[in-house]
Amino acid sequence: MLRVRNVNDVDEFVGAPGDPEGYAETVTNLWDSGESGPQRCFVLEDGPARVGRIGFRVAPTVSDPALLGSLPPEELFVYGLHLPWEDDYLGPGRRLFNEAIASLLDDVPEMLEVRINNDVHPHPEPRCRLLESCGMELFHEKHGFTWVDDGHPIDPGNRLAFRSVEESGVNVYRSVMAPCGEGTLDRNDRYYWEGCGPANWATQMTEYLSEDDASMWLIGYSHDEPIGYVAVVSEEDWGATIGHIGVIPEHRGQGYVNDLLAAGTATAQRSGIGTMLSDVDVLNLPMRNAMNNGGHVEDPQRWHVWVYRGDLATVTG
Secondary structure: OEEEEEOOOHHHHOOOOOOOOOHHHHHHHHHHHOOOOHHHEEEEEEOOEEEEEEEEEEEEOOOOHHHOOOOOOEEEEEEEEEOOOOOOOHHHHHHHHHHHHHHOOOOOOOEEEEEEEOOOOOOHHHHHHHHHHOOOEEEEEEEEEEEEOOOOOOOOOOOOEEEEHHHHOHHHHHHHHHHHOOOOOOHHHHHHHHHHOHHHHHHHHHOOOOHHHHHHEEEEEEOOEEEEEEEEEEEOOOEEEEEEEEEOHHHOOOOHHHHHHHHHHHHHHHOOOOEEEEEEEOOOHHHHHHHHHOOOEEOOOOOEEEEEEEEOOOOOO
16 A cells, blocks of 8 residues: 655655665755755655655755846755656656645745756666656756866867956956857756846856866957857866856857867866766757867766756646
8 A cells, every 4th residue: 555655854765775875964964954854755655665755855046036037036856766666666656746746835836846867866767757757848958978188188279369267357257158148059058047137147157166166267269359158167076077168149150169168178187187077958969069079978878967847736646
């Protein structure tokens, strides 16, 4: 007899197959922060046996409410989803989703987002099928790209001159970044750029700049006219990532994204970074081509991300 219930403590929620080391601490931190808690975490039981679980967390959409534009102040995410993926999971999964969502208190956002990454979530395809069967839609999808330093210096060419955010200042960097979101083929960036507005979006994106990475956030200039930007972000697990890259709309179509990517990769290489892992929207063919041509090899088997979204009123079992 299946039943869905709230958990009483962290120990009841953790312990599923595949949980990473230290996952209990991760969940505890979410509860302590107020983003989640036992009232937002559920288990699916079949008699005395636990056969599934789901957790929900609420997080601010942006770091400063003044940057929201038309976006909602908070977003609702799923975490810790587990089911018997190799057996009969669709029926129990819909039951878990339906009853857990119905039991959520009213103080959560109406839009639910679920992220799946084949690097950290086992059985990604069944997860996608479950979400679609519950009425969720694919919001965006990204391929992974890897770069490994082969020891040969990277030449970004001489079409552009580059200045780091240390040299130009963060306000100038934002002024170059803001228009680059117009017409972007990255669906996630387009959503937030249109919702926040160009200036607010650029301000929010530069909130992620760390002092250690400032030399790797570059603006490309042609005869002192800004063309675009590239932001390399250091990552503990895989060296670095191309966190962001963009060309001002009136300068697109001239291959400048290749110069920017080469400059970003070169500055990471000079900083002693030997590997990079980045991702690109599968619909962004120009960027995918630039990555492949720039030595960042498409690698969806290692890293592939699906993001689903759905209104709580329509997400049902």
